[in-house]
Amino acid sequence: MIELYYAATPNGLKARLFLEEAGIPYRLVPVSLSKGEQFKPAFLAVSPNNKIPAIVDHEPADGGAPLTMFESGAIMLYLAEKTGRLMPSDxxxxxxxxxxxxxxxxxxxxxxxxxxxxxxxxxxxxxxxxxxxxxxxxxxxxxxxxxxxxxxxxxxxxxxxxxxxxxxxxxxxxxxxxxxxxxxxxxxxxxxxxxxxxVRTYEGVENAYAPKQALTEQERQVLFGQGKSPTAV
Structure with a gap:
């Protein structure tokens, strides 16, 4: 089972799209970026750069402890190599x-x-x-x-x-x-x-660049401020 720490940004969506295309069982772990959940210690333990997506592979190929990955490109490459899917072998x-x-x-x-x-x-x-x-x-x-x-x-x-x-x-x-x-x-x-x-990946996904209402100042600071949430603990 793969846990996908996720928000519906382009990078989050491409990780989810791979899992859907490859038919890999996964569980979504939503991360609310505007609320600063990407700065919480539990998430930082998986993604030290405080960005989504990140994954936890509970069944890594080496049979060891759960394996964490951050950075969407690295995740895509890791999953392609793990499954032998969507990456040529030659x-x-x-x-x-x-x-x-x-x-x-x-x-x-x-x-x-x-x-x-x-x-x-x-x-x-x-x-x-x-x-x-x-x-x-x-x-x-x-x-x-x-x-x-x-x-x-x-x-x-x-x-x-x-x-x-x-x-x-x-x-x-x-x-x-x-x-x-x-x-x-x-x-x-x-x-x-x-x-x-x-179609499955984008079902119910809103356009990330078409917010229904303006960001509050606190949300703006969390998303585009100095790199940490004012309420993060």
Whole structure:
């Protein structure tokens, strides 16, 4: 059994999407980020960087004590290797998947996260930041669009590369991007959205970049403050 410490952010969703695709039994452990639950000692024991997702594998391959993992890319790679699923076994196929997994971790995720923040959550508009990150995300969408020309999936066969990237394309409107400008990416996006595991993962999930009401000042401090909750114990 896998315990998934989770909030419905793109990184949390991609870990859950892997578990759904691979058919791995798991239990969700919700973590309310706006309430500062990511700073509580019990969570920090699993994820010392106070970020979701994190997992506890109660049946690791070595048969030892429960194994904890944090960082979404590391979790995806660990689970792929544990299950032998969604990761090619040959050298060249594995190399392709790893490149695109790390591309998402180092580029698409951070840049999309920045424009999502400045477009939606920043208390005031910062035109330079909005322009910079919108342009960079557009460039990254272009990279992925060109990669998908003539390919059904990012690394040929469906893999953790696709699972890692999809949740960061879902909020494309908040990122200031028009998928119609990226035809190959748009076609892949529709294919991904229609997969049964995707439908299950996103059932009941609200758009993280479309809050129904403004954040309170305390919530803003918890989410975007100095790195700890004022109420954490």
């Amino acid at each position: 050298l060249r196929g594995r190399s392709e998947v790893l490149q695109w997994l790390f591309w998402q971790m180092a580029g698409l995720g951070p840049m999309a996260g920045q424009i999502g923040h400045f477009n939606v959550y920043a208390p005031e508009k910062v035109p330079y930041a909005i322009d910079r990150y919108t342009r960079e995300v557009s460039r990254l969408y272009g990279v992925l669009d060109r990669r998908l020309e003539g390919r059904e999936f990012i690394a040929g066969e469906f893999s953790i590369a696709d699972i890692a990237c999809y949740p960061w394309i879902v909020p494309h409107e908040a990122h200031g991007q028009d998928l119609a400008q990226f035809p190959h990416l748009s076609r892949w996006f529709r294919t991904m959205a229609a997969r049964p595991a995707t």
